[in-house]
Amino acid sequence: MKGNLDALLLAVLQSGPAHGYEVIAELKRRSNGEFDMPEGTVYPSLHKLEREGLLTSEWDVVAGRRRRTYRLTAPGRAALAREHAEWVRFSTGMNAVLVAG
Amino acid sequence: MAPDPIDAYLDELLARLLGPARDVRRTLLEAEAHLRDAVDEQVAAGTELAEARRVAIQRFGSAAQVAATANRSLAGRTGALVLGALVWAAARMVAVGAASVGVAAVLARALAALTSTAFVFGAPANAVLPADRCAHWLAVQPSATTCAQAAMLENSSDTFQLYTGGAVIGLVVLGIAFTIRAIVSRARGTARTGIVLPPAAVPAIGATVFGGTGAALLSAGLSDVMLTGSWGRGLWLVDAGVAILVALSYAVVFARALLAGAGTMAGPTTAPAAQ
Secondary structure (H helix, E strand, C coil): CHHHHHHHHHHHHHCCCEEHHHHHHHHHHHCCCCCCCCHHHHHHHHHHHHHCCCEEEEEEEECCEEEEEEEECHHHHHHHHHHHHHHHHHHHHHHHHHHHC | CCCCHHHHHHHHHHHHCCCCHHHHHHHHHHHHHHHHHHHHHHHHCCCCHHHHHHHHHHHHCCHHHHHHHHHHHHHHHHHHHHHHHHHHHHHHHHHHHHHHHHHHHHHHHHHHHHCCHHHHHCCCCCCCCCHHHHHHHHHHCCCCCCHHHHHHHHHHHHHHHHHHHHHHHHHHHHHHHHHHHHHHHHHHCCCCCCCCCCCCHHHHHHHHHHHHHHHHHHHHHHCCCCECCECCHHHHHHHHHHHHHHHHHHHHHHHHHHHHHHHHHHHHHHCCCCC
């Protein structure tokens, strides 16, 4: 699940840079509320992805409020592509067994 | 007006977060922006302010839960960072110790010039000097006519050479280590981003270590102790004086750190709330 959250965060940021609040809101929106973790616990994951070089971030002032905007890096894009391929393989296998069974 | 529960929440989060100051500050700033964004969004949608704040905090997760997640992701790095901070604090203290030893050697020579070499470097009057050592001292100090005189002269020259030599070698080694560290952290761009020890901690340790050493040296001087290879009432007293002065300096830094800490703690609570 931890690894999956990382992939989901990278996927949301593929559409463009966003600050933490937007990332979490978008994650909830796309998953129809399926991923309903405490919002504050997402930030440590963003920080970890940044330490791993998959994201970069910088301070921005938006609407008079200081926010940290996250951006996908080239290694981040590559990691997302790998996660995606892995997931397709896994879900295809699951589907074949569950549905065909 | 009722106090803002978001401020109370952020205070609790701050108290629970561990790690380098800049990571803590960043997490706190992001948490505040997030919570205020969530409140604004709900208020714009027609929710009452107090309710919007309550829901925003509830969705964010308890301070304990958020801090635990953040601290856990830090855990792998924390041990090395704390160890590094302690090693460098210890290295700085060793540098202070090495410099003190050098200063004590020079002061001992000065005191001997003002009083007498016998007072500073002489063995206690009732000391029994071993015959084999006497033969050695008399051989290396040909100007001496008695064993006690030879022992005193040998103590004077040994002390000066060993103290100043040790101090110089210690400071050079530490200087090289500090230079390498500065170059490495500049190359990595990570200067001053590590763990910051509580400002009062190191001075407290310094005052205790040097104060304890000074007290032991002082009692050795007052009772004119002779240990294997170490004696001389004046030398003990000079060493004690230097150690006690260093301890007092640490004590002053300690007191200042406590006062500064008290100042920052009083700051946010007594400052009038903005807006």
